[in-house]
Amino acid sequence: MISFRLNGQMQQVDVPGDTPVLWVLRDTLGMTGTKFGCGIAVCGACTVHIDGEQRRACVTPIESVAGQQVTTIEAIGGDRIGLAVQDAWVKHDVVQCGYCQSGQIMAAVALLKTNPKPSDADIDAAMSANLCRCGTYVRIHAAVKDAASALA
C-alpha cells in the first residue's frame, strides 16, 4: 500500500511501486483528466503538481510521491490561481481538440504561482515545455497574460 494525498484527500493504492502516477490516476483511480501523450516526459500532457511543483506524471513512480500532495486538473479549479487560469482559457476560447490542455493549464498555474507577472519571454520559456499539436499557442499565450492581470 502506498499512501499519498490526492487533491486534498488521503489516498491509498495497492500497486507496484514503479507504476507511474499517471497510470495510478487513470487506471487505478479512474481519474482521466490527466492525459497520456508520450510516456517520456516530453509533451507535458500528464502534468500534475506534486507538493505544489509541476511534474510529469508519466515518469514519476507512485512510490516516489508517498506522503506527498498530488494535485490534478480535476481539483486545480479550487485554487484561486487555478480558477483564474481556467476562466482565462474559456474566455480566450483556447482549446481545440483539448487533449493537451489539462497539462497546459497545470503548467500555466505553476508558472503564475512562482512568477505572478510573467513577461512574454517568461511565458515563452515556461510554456514551451508543453506540446499542442493543434497549435493553440497563440491563445495560450494570451490567456496566461490575461490570467496574470486578472490575479494582479
Place this chain on the structure above:
Amino acid sequence: MRPVFQYLNGELPQAVEAGGPASAASAAAAAASIAAGDAGGLGRRVFLKMSLASGFALYATGAGAQEAAGSAASAASAAGAAAVPEGLKPFQQPSAFVAIGADGVVTVTIGKIDFGQGVQTALPMLVAEEMDADWSKVRCELAPAGEAYKDPFFHIQMVGGSTSMKASWQQYREIGARLRAMLVAAAAKQLNTPAAQLRTESGSVVAPDGRRLGYGVLAQAAFAEPVPATVQLKEPSQFKLIGKPMNRLDARAKSTGRQDFGIDVKLPDLRTVVMVHPPVFGGKVAKFDPAAALAVPGVEEVIQVPLSGGASGLAIVANGFWPARKARELVKVDWDLDGLERVDSAAQLAQFRALAKQPGVSVQKADLSALGGAKPAPGRITAEYTFPYLAHTPMEPLNCTIDFRGDRCTVWVGSQFQTVDQAQVAGVLGLKPEQVVLNTMTAGGGFGRRATPSSDYLVEAAQVAKARHAAGKRGPVKMIWTREDDVRGGYYRPTHLHSVEIAHDGKGGVLAWKHVIVGQSITMGTPFEGFLVKNGADGTMTEGVAESAYPFPIALEVHHPKVNVPVLWWRSVGHTHTAFVMETLVDELARAGKIDPVAYRRQLLAKHARHIAALDLAVEKSGYGKTVLPKGRAWGVAVHESFNTVVAYVVEVSVKDGRPVLHKVTAGVHCNLAVNPRTIEAQVQGALVMGVGMTLPGAEITLKDGVVEQGNWNDYRLPIHVDAPKVDLHIVPSAEPPTGMGECGVPPIAPAMANAMAALTGKRVRSLPFPV
C-alpha cells in the same frame, strides 16, 4: 460523465461510465423520453424504437436511405410521432439531429467528429439559427455511425477535405427550419392562433398578444407534428448567430479535465492492450517467448494477431496500461522479415531523382519548346524540391475500445471515418456492418490519421477481440498505441520530389514550365482510388499544381513509385508540398523580373477575385509596402487556394544563426461566409503553427534499413510555444455559402517564410524542413 447505453441490444452495462460524446444515443434518449411521455428514465424498448425513428438505422443495410426512412416513418408513427413526407431522407429529419428537453435544453447531434476543428460548435449554430433557439441552452453530441449521419455528398459518414461546413450548410439549417415549423405548428394549436401569426425568438414561440410558449414545453407536441418537406431558410441579413464569433461549446469541459476522449472510456471488466509491432512494415512473428512478459503482475495474455497489410504482431493483454507496457519490453520475438523492401531514406531520394528524369504519367501537357532549341530563353530556373515523410502524431495516442460478443460488437473510437471503420471491424469479426455499433468519441486531434481506408488500428483491436473471443475470453478491450507505435506506425504524408524547369523572359513572363512530381499515391489500392485517381495520376498529389490559379503553361508529369511504407493524407494533403513549390517559384519569377512579388501575383491572379481579395486584405493590414521594417527583417508573401478557400499570408521574418525567426503573420482569408469567425481564427492560428512546424529541423520521418529512425517527440520535432508568431487575421466579408477551413491555413506559411528568407539571404529554400 453519463452512462454508456449505446449498446447494440440496448442493454445497460451496470454503473458504467464512459465518454460523454458516445451518446448521440442520449439525443435519441431525450427524444424517446418525450415520445414516451417519460420525463426521467428510458426503457430499452423505447430507446430502440427511437433509435430507428431518429434515423440511426442500426439495422439499415444496403438499401440505405429509403429503408431507413421507411423504418423511421413506421417506428415514429408506432410511437404516435411525426409523419414523414415521402422522399425525405434520414439526413433531413430533425429527430435524428435534435432533442429538446423539458427544460428547454436543445441537444444537437452532429454526424461529424470534432477533434478540434470546431464543428461541434459551428454546426449547432446552423441549427440554432434557423430554430431561433436560445444559444445559452444549446448543447452538442457526436453521433454514432448511422445512416442519417452519412455525408450528403460523400454518402459515407466522414470528416475530410475540409468539407464539414460546406456539406452541412444547407442540411443543418434545413433541420433547424423544419423543427422551427413543427414547434410553431404545435404552438398554433395550444395558443389557438394561426401559425402565420406566430413568431419565434430565443427558444420561444410568441403570439401577437404576447403569450409565449418555450420550446421545452412544446417539444413533445412538436415532434409529433408532420415534418415539412420544404422550408424557407433565412437570408444572411437575418442571421443572429451565424457570422458572430462564438466560443466553443466544449471550452469549459476541456479546460477542467472533464471532457472524455476515446482513451478515457471506462467499462466493467475492461482490459488494456498494448501491441508489439514488427520493426519493418509487413513483418511477421516467426516465434515468440511470452514467459517473462506473462510474469509481470497484471499481465494476462500475449496473443499473436494478424495486422493490416499481411503483417502480424503481438497483443499484450493486461489489467491496465502500465503492466502491458512493461511486459512489452520483456517479450522475446523473432521476426520474419524475408522479402520485405527495406526502405532507406537517402537511397529513396536518389531513386526518386532518377525517376523524375524518366517519362512519367502526363497530367497536363504544354509547349516546352522554349526549354530547348538553339535560342535559349533569357531566363531559366531549374529547381529540385524535396519533402520528407511526416507523421500526424495527434496528441491523443491512437486507441480503440471494443466489446465483441460473438453476434454483435460495440466500438468506442475517435473515428474520422465511421462508415469505413464500422465495415472494416465487421469484416474482421464476420459480422454485418449493422451488427457493429460504433460510438464516435471526441478525439485528441487527428489531422487525417483517423481517416485510414484500411482502418489499421481498429482492425488490430478487432483482431485482438476476435482472438480472445475464440479462446473463450469475454469482456471489452481497450487497445492503446504508445507514442512510439504512432511515430513508427506509418500512414505518413508521403515523401515527394518535385523537379521543375522554367524558361522565362526575365520580365515575369513564363515561356515554358516542365514540372515532374514523384511520390507514393495515397489512394491507389483503396476504395478512394476510383474517385481520386485519374488516368494513373493521384489528384491528392497534384492538387495545387494541376489546378493552380496561376495562368502558367505547365506541363505536368507524375510518378507513383510503390514503397513499403504506408502513406496517408496529412492536414491539407497535396497542398503541403505543392503550395511550397508554386509560391516560392512565383516569388523567384517576380524577383527575376524585378517586379514586386505582390504586384506580380495581383497581375497573374487578375481573374481570381477571391485570391485578390484575400491577398489585398493581408497586404493592406500588414503594412506591406508602407511600413519600413526594422533592419534585418524582411517581408514574405504567399497566397494559396485549398479546399475552395484562399489564404494569404504576409510574414515578417529575420534570420538568426541561419534559421528564420517568424515575428508576425498577417492573414487574409476568403472562406465565403464566415459562420463562426472565432473558430476560423483558431483554425488559421493552429494551421499556420503546424505549417511552421514543417520548416523545423527534425520535422521529418526517415528510415534506415526499413526501420523508422524516430520514435517519439524527442526526435520527431513538433512546433512549440515559442515557435508561434503573433497572428493578425482578417476575413474577407462574404454572404456566399461557406467553404473549407480546417486545413487551408497550413499550405501558404512555409513558402511565405522561405520567400522572406530568400529576400534576406539571397538563397532559395528548396526543401522542408528548411536545411540546417
